[in-house]
Amino acid sequence: MRPDGRSSMRESILAAAVHLFAQYGYHAAPLRDIARIAGIQAASIYHHYPNKQALLIEIMETYMLRLNVSLEHVLKEFDDPLQRLHEAIANHIRMHTTYKEEFFIIDTEMRALEEEHKAHIISLRDKYEALLQELLQDGMERGVFRQSDVKIASYAIIAMCTEVATWFRPNGRLSVQQVITSYRQFIVEGLLLTPGVTHMPDETAHLL
Amino acid sequence: MRPDGRSSMRESILAAAVHLFAQYGYHAAPLRDIARIAGIQAASIYHHYPNKQALLIEIMETYMLRLNVSLEHVLKEFDDPLQRLHEAIANHIRMHTTYKEEFFIIDTEMRALEEEHKAHIISLRDKYEALLQELLQDGMERGVFRQSDVKIASYAIIAMCTEVATWFRPNGRLSVQQVITSYRQFIVEGLLLTPGVTHMPDETAHLL
DNA sequence: GTCTATAGTACGATAGAC
DNA sequence: GTCTATCGTACTATAGAC
Numbered sequence: 001m002r003p004d005g006r007s008s009m010r011e012s013i014l015a016a017a018v019h020l021f022a023q024y025g026y027h028a029a030p031l032r033d034i035a036r037i038a039g040i041q042a043a044s045i046y047h048h049y050p051n052k053q054a055l056l057i058e059i060m061e062t063y064m065l066r067l068n069v070s071l072e073h074v075l076k077e078f079d080d081p082l083q084r085l086h087e088a089i090a091n092h093i094r095m096h097t098t099y100k101e102e103f104f105i106i107d108t109e110m111r112a113l114e115e116e117h118k119a120h121i122i123s124l125r126d127k128y129e130a131l132l133q134e135l136l137q138d139g140m141e142r143g144v145f146r147q148s149d150v151k152i153a154s155y156a157i158i159a160m161c162t163e164v165a166t167w168f169r170p171n172g173r174l175s176v177q178q179v180i181t182s183y184r185q186f187i188v189e190g191l192l193l194t195p196g197v198t199h200m201p202d203e204t205a206h207l208l
Numbered sequence: 209m210r211p212d213g214r215s216s217m218r219e220s221i222l223a224a225a226v227h228l229f230a231q232y233g234y235h236a237a238p239l240r241d242i243a244r245i246a247g248i249q250a251a252s253i254y255h256h257y258p259n260k261q262a263l264l265i266e267i268m269e270t271y272m273l274r275l276n277v278s279l280e281h282v283l284k285e286f287d288d289p290l291q292r293l294h295e296a297i298a299n300h301i302r303m304h305t306t307y308k309e310e311f312f313i314i315d316t317e318m319r320a321l322e323e324e325h326k327a328h329i330i331s332l333r334d335k336y337e338a339l340l341q342e343l344l345q346d347g348m349e350r351g352v353f354r355q356s357d358v359k360i361a362s363y364a365i366i367a368m369c370t371e372v373a374t375w376f377r378p379n380g381r382l383s384v385q386q387v388i389t390s391y392r393q394f395i396v397e398g399l400l401l402t403p404g405v406t407h408m409p410d411e412t413a414h415l416l
Numbered sequence: 417g418t419c420t421a422t423a424g425t426a427c428g429a430t431a432g433a434c
Numbered sequence: 435g436t437c438t439a440t441c442g443t444a445c446t447a448t449a450g451a452c
Contacts, residue, residue: 192290433436
């Protein structure tokens, strides 16, 4: 066990990279600073990783894979479209608040990927979009969701739930669960106060 | 008039900066490349702008001001909360598709701002959020919108409508107007197919 | 596995001629 | 207002000792 709680120097380096890439951006984060936080010299990083780009790839690949696995699990676990959507939203927001910096990097540093690696990471992102679109399409076909453009709906949901990683503060005004509840209601029911809505969840009915 | 259609070298330089900042990111876009696109040498940029950072500031300030002015106009022009929201969404998406690269830079290069200038740009962004929150709060108090967390609702709307700038292609599958219509319905009515909804706009009723 | 030393390159910015 | 030439700096990455 290392002083920073990581179990290997390789992990310490990656953790430092996550922190600095998220704070300053990939190009503005010098390897010397990553090394200093990890407690070694810049040259020593090259014993663990072939170059700076490899750090970015490992961060993006690792967490996009985790995100996909977690959504696949939701789709396998549940069948009801509305419950699936509820769980997918909760899963997305939980992942993006728990691994805030990692997903912020995925969201903002796609341009920093060199061309050879970009296609791979984009394919992982496309896979996630496809899974969510499958969920939405199924819900529309089964008459639970309104007929609408599936791609636009998936982009909208992903954009709003991803951006939580930008402003969420673990000790802020709202808990993760409160954020999830608000987003669920907003996505499923919209903003309009519509008399006669029958799907109002009990947990929010008191607000009326 | 210059060969690129800009009316001054100052504008040509800024247009080149917009293009390269959006494509590669602020730190990865060399002044030499900006100069080449503008048709001059890198050193000549310094006759028009004091430094590279000034280019970023001018882009962000100009378009955040335009965005605020346009939303203020919507709030002055309309009174009905639902119509205000419709117009605000349309305005946001129109601005973000028309000035796609400029707003993409505002959205992704906040970290590249040096500390002295960051506060100013953030205050412009905060102003925009406050205007939208005022619209939402008013709509809730007047019983048109559901009671919900105004800040979360504003973040969600801004995030989803801003991200359009990332994927929208002028000659793509969907027109700007189709995107606006889809987003409006999604934001106002949500995904759920709820029997008994009374506020279904005529323009989308045929989808059912 | 980590170090020191440094190669090699690219960048932002300046000086000064025209 | 634009040029050429170049300064000073900072960065990624490598070489080679320990």
